[in-house]
Amino acid sequence: METDGAGTHPRVDSTNSLDYKARVAWFWGLDLELRVVDTKTLYVTPYTDFNVFAGQGVGWHLGVLNGLRWLDSEFELRLEYRLVGAGYAPSYFNTLYDLERLQFLPLASGGQALTKYRYYEEADLDLIHGFYGELYMNILGLVGIGGSYEDYQGDDNASVTLRLDLPEIARVKLAAYYARRNFDGFSELFSLDDAYGVAEARVKVAGPLFLFGIYSIHWVLNDDVTSSKYGEYEASDDFQVGAGVAFSF
Numbered sequence: 001m002e003t004d005g006a007g008t009h010p011r012v013d014s015t016n017s018l019d020y021k022a023r024v025a026w027f028w029g030l031d032l033e034l035r036v037v038d039t040k041t042l043y044v045t046p047y048t049d050f051n052v053f054a055g056q057g058v059g060w061h062l063g064v065l066n067g068l069r070w071l072d073s074e075f076e077l078r079l080e081y082r083l084v085g086a087g088y089a090p091s092y093f094n095t096l097y098d099l100e101r102l103q104f105l106p107l108a109s110g111g112q113a114l115t116k117y118r119y120y121e122e123a124d125l126d127l128i129h130g131f132y133g134e135l136y137m138n139i140l141g142l143v144g145i146g147g148s149y150e151d152y153q154g155d156d157n158a159s160v161t162l163r164l165d166l167p168e169i170a171r172v173k174l175a176a177y178y179a180r181r182n183f184d185g186f187s188e189l190f191s192l193d194d195a196y197g198v199a200e201a202r203v204k205v206a207g208p209l210f211l212f213g214i215y216s217i218h219w220v221l222n223d224d225v226t227s228s229k230y231g232e233y234e235a236s237d238d239f240q241v242g243a244g245v246a247f248s249f
Contacts, residue, residue, distance in 0.1 A: 023117050025053070025054075025092060025116075025117055026053075026054035026055070027051060027052065027053055027054065027092065028051070028052050028054070029049055029050055029051035029052060030049070030050045030051075031047065031048075031049045032047060032048050032049075033045050033046065033047035033048075033065075034046060034047075040069065041068060041069050041070055042066075042067065042068055042069075043065075043066070043067045044064065044065075044066050044067075045064065045065040045066075046063070046064045047061075047062075047063055047064070047065065048060070048061065048062050048063075049061040051088070051090075053087065053088050053089055053092065053120065055121075056087035056088060056089075056120050056121065057084075057085040057086050057087030057088030057089075057120075057125075058085045058088055059082060059083060059084050059085055059088040059090055060082070060083040061080055061081070061082050061083075061090070061132075062080065062081045062082075063078060063079055063080030063081065063132075064078070064079055064080075065077075065078045066078075066079075071140070072140050072141060073137070073138060073139050073140055073141075074136075074137070074138045075135075075136070075137050075138075076134075076135070076136045076137075077133075077134070077135050078132075078133065078134040078135075079131070079132075079133055080131065080132040080133070080134075081129070081130075081131055082129060082130055082131065082132055082150075082152070083127075083129045084127070084128050084129060084130065084152060085127055086125045086126055086127055087120055087121075087123075087125055088120075089116075089120055090132070090150070090152075091132075091150065091159065092116070094159070094181075095161055095179055096179060096181055096196065097116075099196075099219050099233060100116045100181070101115060101116050101117070102115055102116075102233075103115065103232065103233050104116040104119045105119050105123075105156075105182060107119070107122060107123055107124075108123070108124065112232070113232065126154075128152050128153040128154060128157070129152065129153060130150065130151050130152030130153060130157065131150065131151060132148065132149070132150040133148065133149050133150070134146075134147070134148040135147060135148075141167075142166070142167060142169070143164075143165070143166055144163070144164070144165035144166075145163070145164055145165075146162075146163045147160065147161055147162040147163060148160065148161050151185065155184050156182045156183060156184050157182070157184075158182075158183050158184065158185055158186075158188075158189075159179075159180065159181040159182065159183075160178075160179065160180050160181075160189060161177075161178070161179045162176075162177070162178045162179075163176070163177050163178075164176045164177075168202075168204065171203055171204040171205075172201065172202070172203050172204075173201070173202045173203075173204075174199075174200070174201050174202075175198075175199075175200050176197070176198065176199040176200070177197060177198045177199075178190075178195065178196070178197040179195065179196045179197070180194065180195040180196070181194070182194070192217060192235070192237075193235065194235055195217055195235060196217055196218060196219065196235070197215075197216065197217040198214065198215070198216045198217075198218075199214070199215045199216075200212060200213070200214045200215075201213045205243075208245040208246050208247050209243065209244075209245055210243065210244055210245070210246060211241070211242070211243050212240075212241065212242055212243070212244060213239070213240070213241045214239070214240045214241075215237070215238070215239050216237065216238050216239075216240075217235055217236070217237045217238075218235070218236060218237075218238065219233040219234065219235060219236070220233065220234060220236045221233055222234055
């Protein structure tokens with residue numbers, strides 16, 4: 001990340017984007033799995049992964065993927081134990097990567113938030129362990145619910161994603177998505193500080209015409225040069241209503 005002349009704030013270019021130098025993050029790994037149960041209604045697959053974040057650290061994952069198909073519904077549950085070596089990132093490429101790659105976390109000594117690559121390159125990290133869980137449910141083809149949660153030793157090492165999809169029923173379609181990273185356990189799960197979320201309602205009017213309402217919590221770059229947060233991403237909420245058309249082919 002490039003900084004201003006004083007070296008205290010990220011530098012913003014003429015298009016109001018952070019100025020940074022691109023680097024390549026290399027990962028490689030070995031995955032082994034064995035499906036021990038495989039029927040029309042149930043499958044169980046234990047697995048293990050050994051992964052390397054080149055030049056940074058290594059990690060080991062041990063888990064089981066379970067699936068159940070029943071009454072036109074599908075349920076899938078993944079439970080995973082993770083051993084995280086110093087400098088290893090178990091979820092480096094995640095749903096918030098476009099933000100985190102530019103502004104992730106500050107070092108323990110303080111200062112501005114670093115790019116994700118630079119944080120893992122410079123932070124003084126220890127060997128830790130934790131768990132990851134992922135659940136997806138498709139109920140009767142009418143409701144889709146899914147999400148993931150991970151937590152590791154130490155402060156601010158938890159992350160969550162949640163998703164809900166309701167297909168069009170009585171001309172109304174609903175969808176919602178929520179994500180939060182680097183918080184401290186279940187007590188902060190639904191705090192809107194540093195969160196990302198979208199909730200949408202769409203009402204079909206006639207033919208291809210529909211009305212919609214969208215509430216979102218997203219990240220925007222602070223471009224106020226007088227602010228102490230200049231050059232940093234901050235959470236901001238927004239609400240929109242409107243009309244649109246959709247065609248299917």
